[in-house]
Amino acid sequence: MGFSVSASAAILFTSILLMASTLYITWENTYYQIMDAKSYWYKIRESQLHFNAKISSLAAVGTDLQVNFTYLGTPIDGVFDVIFDGTYNQTVASYPYLIPNVEYSYVISGGTSDTLTHNVVQAFANGCVLKFQYQYNGTTVNLLSQSVYCPGVD
Incomplete structure (x- = not known):
């Protein structure tokens, strides 16, 4: 007993529909991932273009340095790394x-x-940095220089 022509055609048609729907879902997911990446890139770029920060004050607390800075750009993620004299x-x-x-x-x-x-x-997480140089003279902390740099921003 074999399959009839109409049953074989139905199986073939169903297989083609399943394959097409799988390809469509894959294409749609890829499209949305690309759109999310594009949106993320624009947000990062905007935060770099508007990034600005400055040291407000430096204070000695025992042998520790308390750093106070004011952020002046668009809102960004608050996690940042500190590198002290070239070392994390x-x-x-x-x-x-x-x-x-x-x-x-x-x-x-x-x-x-x-x-x-x-x-x-x-x-900072957007690639921008706030650099500063200071010297402690035994009683006060003197801010010698400070600068802001963001990659790709002139």
Whole structure:
């Protein structure tokens, strides 16, 4: 007993429909992933174009350095890394977001243990950095310079 022509055609037609629906779902998922990536790229780029931050104050707390900075750009993720004299120091995850015109602070352990000139880099999730240089003279912390850099932004 074999299949009739109409049964074979029905099986073939059903197989083609299943294959087409699977391909459509795959295409649709790929399309939405591309759109999400494009939206993410635009958000990152916008945060880089509008990124700005400045050191508000530096203070010695024992042998530690308390850094206060004001964020002036569009809201971004509040997690950032601190690099102290070219060495990874810490990840600051105290703030869920950085909001414009708000002052934030963190502490660098051992940041005022000597009177040498020190360099600090705050690296943010959007690729931008706030760099500053300071020196502790035994009583006060002097901010020597600061700058902001974002990749691809002139």
